[in-house]
Amino acid sequence: MVAEETELTPTSYIQHHLTFFTRTVNDGAGFWTINVDTLVTTMVIAVLAFGFLWLITRKSTAGVPSRVQAFVELTFDFVNEQVKGIYHGESRIVAPIALTTFVLTLFLNAMDFLPVDIMSHGFEALGFHNWRPVPTADVNTTFALALSVFAMMIYYSIKVKGLGGWIHELFCAPFGAHPLLWPANLLFNAVEYLSKPLSHSLRLFGNMYAGEIIFMLLGLWAATGVVGAVLGGVLHLGWSIFHILIVGLQAYIFMMLTIVYISMAHEGH
């Protein structure tokens, strides 16, 4: 699993699993790198998930639904209920945003169920070293989602309140419109606007990253011998089962926060 020349130690094992498969653009370094594994996995998963939904939608009928359609409708209804409960604005695109967010994060999180080492060996056999299969354990993905939601938040704020209204709110809410309070208001709003995408993205990232690391640490049991390997397998199973909850819950939380942030942008202080 690790390149032949390096010695297999716990540190190298974990580091190997935490290294992205990257390609650089324009021979640049630092920012000008692309995590190919994250990107390709996201694309494949998204195409599969949304392609599936699209297929069901195309064959959907208002009459007696097929089982698959009923299941998809259940998901739609679930998302729609959440959106209806939180968001009271005009935009009809919030529910699709919520659905996209939920489906995407759910399936990207679910990549965590694939056993790390088997996946790693498989990708190595295909010629890809260091292929990380969980896109949401990449901070780029979670920040991309959170910043996109942040952008929508700003967009809706300006759209609903007008540019002037939004700036006015930055200075005059929540403490009051007195000029002396302007700095305090601005500071408060800045902290709020900064904390939203940060907590939004880091919550998902932290959960998925930690989940991945725990899988790896449990995988280390295999280094202690047969008994350790069996014990590691049992622990692996337990953590996987618990992880089902985390995967679903984090996707749900991510979706809910997306709805909440967007609906908050619609409401004046």
Add this chain to the structure above:
Amino acid sequence: MNINLTLVMQAVAFFAFIWFCARFIWPPLMQAIETRQKQIAEGLAAGEAGKKSLATTEKRIAEMLTEAKSRSSEIIAQGDKLKTETIEAAKSEAKAEGERIVAAAKAEIEQEVARAKESLRNQVADLAVAGARQILQREVDPKAHADLLAAIQKQF
């Protein structure tokens, strides 16, 4: 965990997914769901209306039934009355007829009696003549004693 170009590409992809979802996936299926909801609501309303109309119809049927019952008992009562009346009429008619027959029989009997008396009277006269002839041992001329005989006949 370096921030790099992946972030931008993921964000672009995310918006593309949202667009695809909002354009091709969400509206048709939601429309199907809403259409079905409407159909179900209509079906339920129709069922409710059917129930209501059934209730009114049942009420009307019950009303008609009671009406028919009262009408029929009325008819039966009328029939009973008619029957007794007819029987009474027939009885009185029969009685009158019987009385008439009895009266006619009585009249005939009286007539018969009168006729018998008449013939008896004639025979008494003959008998008296015959008796007298026996007593006198000779021919008696009834013509000679016509006055006497008439008197006897009258006495009789």
